[in-house]
Amino acid sequence: xxxxxxxxLEMRPSDYDRGIRILTLGRxxxxxxxxxxxxxxxxxxxxxxxxxxxxxTVMMASTGAEVTAxxxxxxxxxxxxxxxxxxxxGSRIKxxxxxxxxxxxxxxxxxxxxxxxxxxxxxxxxxERQFVLSGAxxxxxxxxxxxxxxxxxxxxxxLKSISLIVRTPLxxxxxxxxxxxxxxxxxxxxxxxxxxxxxxxxxESLAGxxxxxxxxxxxxxxxxxxxxxTMGRLHGGWTLRKLGVEAWALFFRILPPYPQKEPGVYxxxxxxxxxxxxxxxxxxxxxxxxxxxxxxxxxxxxxVADSEGINVWCGAGGGFLTAERVLxxxxxxxxxxxxxxxxxxxxxLCANGVDGWKIRKESGWEVHWGPVRAEDIPAYFRAGxxxxxxxxxxxxxxxxxxxxxxATLGFYALIILLPVxxxxxxxxxxxxxxxxxxxxxxxxxxxxxxxxxxxQKSVPLVGIALLGxxxxxxxQDTIGAQQLFNRAVGMTALSVFVGAELQGMxxxxxxxxxxxxxxxxxxxxxxxVYWIVPNLMGWR
Amino acid sequence: xxxxxxxxxxxxxYEVCPVDCWKPDESxxxxxxxxxxxxxACGACVLQCxxxxxxxx
Numbered sequence: 345x346x347x348x349x350x351x352x353l354e355m356r357p358s359d360y361d362r363g364i365r366i367l368t369l370g371r372x373x374x375x376x377x378x379x380x381x382x383x384x385x386x387x388x389x390x391x392x393x394x395x396x397x398x399x400x401t402v403m404m405a406s407t408g409a410e411v412t413a414x415x416x417x418x419x420x421x422x423x424x425x426x427x428x429x430x431x432x433x434g435s436r437i438k439x440x441x442x443x444x445x446x447x448x449x450x451x452x453x454x455x456x457x458x459x460x461x462x463x464x465x466x467x468x469x470x471x472e473r474q475f476v477l478s479g480a481x482x483x484x485x486x487x488x489x490x491x492x493x494x495x496x497x498x499x500x501x502x503l504k505s506i507s508l509i510v511r512t513p514l515x516x517x518x519x520x521x522x523x524x525x526x527x528x529x530x531x532x533x534x535x536x537x538x539x540x541x542x543x544x545x546x547x548e549s550l551a552g553x554x555x556x557x558x559x560x561x562x563x564x565x566x567x568x569x570x571x572x573x574t575m576g577r578l579h580g581g582w583t584l585r586k587l588g589v590e591a592w593a594l595f596f597r598i599l600p601p602y603p604q605k606e607p608g609v610y611x612x613x614x615x616x617x618x619x620x621x622x623x624x625x626x627x628x629x630x631x632x633x634x635x636x637x638x639x640x641x642x643x644x645x646x647x648v649a650d651s652e653g654i655n656v657w658c659g660a661g662g663g664f665l666t667a668e669r670v671l672x673x674x675x676x677x678x679x680x681x682x683x684x685x686x687x688x689x690x691x692x693l694c695a696n697g698v699d700g701w702k703i704r705k706e707s708g709w710e711v712h713w714g715p716v717r718a719e720d721i722p723a724y725f726r727a728g729x730x731x732x733x734x735x736x737x738x739x740x741x742x743x744x745x746x747x748x749x750x751a752t753l754g755f756y757a758l759i760i761l762l763p764v765x766x767x768x769x770x771x772x773x774x775x776x777x778x779x780x781x782x783x784x785x786x787x788x789x790x791x792x793x794x795x796x797x798x799x800q801k802s803v804p805l806v807g808i809a810l811l812g813x814x815x816x817x818x819x820q821d822t823i824g825a826q827q828l829f830n831r832a833v834g835m836t837a838l839s840v841f842v843g844a845e846l847q848g849m850x851x852x853x854x855x856x857x858x859x860x861x862x863x864x865x866x867x868x869x870x871x872x873v874y875w876i877v878p879n880l881m882g883w884r
Numbered sequence: 885x886x887x888x889x890x891x892x893x894x895x896x897x898y899e900v901c902p903v904d905c906w907k908p909d910e911s912x913x914x915x916x917x918x919x920x921x922x923x924x925a926c927g928a929c930v931l932q933c934x935x936x937x938x939x940x941x
Contacts, residue, residue, distance in 0.1 A: 661926065695900035695928035713899045731899075738902040796921070852903065854924050 357397050357423045366518045367526060371549050375493055376400045376462060379556050383491050384409050388457040391483060393444045394464025398424030405436040414440045416668060445472060445672040448479035458489040466494050466529045471573060471608040475676040477539035481561065490541055490559045495528040498552045507553060532557065572682050575608035578646065580639030586632055593629050595754025602653030603628035609677035613643035620644050621679060621688045623670055625651030625659045634718040641722035649673045660697025667702040674707055689714040692736065738851040748849040749787035753780065778835065782809060782842045798847025799859040806839040826883045833874050840866050886917040890937035897929035897938065
């Protein structure tokens with residue numbers, strides 16, 4: 345069920361377009377039209393960063409511009425490709441699947457008249473924006489234009505509060521309908537200036553929440569960013585904030601929003617040119633644990649890649665943490681120019697989604713697969729960057745099982761128990777007690793229950809649950825056969841369900857979807873039993 | 885599914901497998917898929933094998 349929920353969370357391109365239309369109250373398209381009419385000239389060579397489903401791309405090409413459009417999402421580009429074909433604009437539009445951080449490497453410097461972006465900069469981290477802006481500056485000639493249409497944070501407390509009141513329900517609604525959300529930009533002008541642009545013109549809509557900013561290359565100030573653009577030093581100690589995040593995550597980690605660390609390069613201890621480079625995802629809990637494990641043992645550079653707040657293993661498996669994301673953060677870090685070695689250490693558990701050979705090929709760096717657990721990193725370095733068997737293998741110790749149990753219980757409480765408490769009061773108590781008892785029992789005794797996966801293990805679990813239910817029922821004075829039957833069906837269903845859930849949570853078993861077919865059969869069988877037996881017995 | 889004849893001994897699969905499915909054969913300089921029963925089908929070896937010698941089925 346947790347996996348089904350995660351599936352639902354995944355966004356499709358059509359959802360994205362719908363979501364953006366709601367969030368911008370339908371104002372986006374007219375503004376894109378205006379951007380093209382006022383700023384794009386026929387015959388221009390234009391680079392579009394983050395073209396998404398290609399709405400603006402097609403508009404620009406229709407006015408006679410030659411557009412090179414990039415996006416990192418293959419699914420979005422497929423939709424864009426279709427639009428290009430429908431508009432018969434193939435001769436004027438080139439689409440590339442790539443990360444925006446790679447533009448300065450990929451395209452010839454000074455070869456574009458304009459760099460355009462619609463709603464892509466608000467999806468980047470501050471550091472990424474600065475890097476991409478510097479890249480865009482290099483691609484433009486002396487008279488090049490940079491035009492961005494994006495969401496901006498309103499200025500002044502009054503507009504800010506109005507925006508908060510209007511936007512919060514709108515964002516929630518949009519997210520529920522389409523799993524799309526955005527985070528408005530602020531202080532883009534300063535970043536533009538730093539990258540060597542002068543803002544010449546801006547057009548506002550929705551009280552400044554949507555803006556077109558037009559900037560020109562400043563003749564004299566081509567600025568190169570100096571040194572390693574570090575995001576600061578991370579410490580292993582506890583703070584109130586960290587405690588709060590961890591407490592929330594203990595019960596509700598399955599539910600978004602996932603706490604995210606801003607992607608970028610961070611320092612742990614006092615790293616120098618010879619210090620090792622570690623890579624991880626940007627789930628805040630992951631970063632906390634990693635830093636706690638190595639702070640004061642190892643001085644290192646930490647590259648936090650954008651995994652959309654998802655842990656390393658699931659992020660890599662789900663296509664969120666990829667070689668492109670790692671390369672993107674590596675390029676921005678400028679570590680290649682400042683370190684005496686070319687080695688990066690990736691968490692072993694991201695190997696299911698981060699293509700090590702792609703990183704080796706594009707960066708020229710060597711990729712090392714570090715230990716599975718962050719706690720083993722100091723020992724890994726002491727052993728000269730070599731892993732013992734123990735460091736390569738996943739385990740699911742009691743502590744981890746209890747942690748996962750807490751996370752599933754938090755999920756059950758909100759998704760199952762809350763609705764039941766409101767709409768079906770009578771079963772709330774037995775359901776809550778059974779879920780809690782079964783999960784706890786399962787988490788503690790997982791390794792002693794026979795069976796290779798959640799489904800096999802749920803057979804003995806059903807037996808134990810039924811036994812528990814019978815013992816409990818024996819202490820009640822009046823209990824009829826029908827009630828006993830209902831309880832038995834309920835407990836059987838719950839046991840199979842809890843077994844499947846913990847399979848999804850365990851690193852030692854295949855994902856729970858491996859058994860979905862069988863579980864559906866069990867559900868249908870139980871449904872039939874629940875329907876037929878009372879009729880046979882004449883209870884209805 | 886492991887196409888052993890394509891193995892060139894990069895040992896990436898052994899490095900990244902979190903459940904110990906791969907056994908290095910020191911003398912031959914290759915690997916053996918030894919524990920299909922513990923495989924969790926995470927796909928790490930499939931992605932990291934430089935010879936594309938591994939398939940998930």
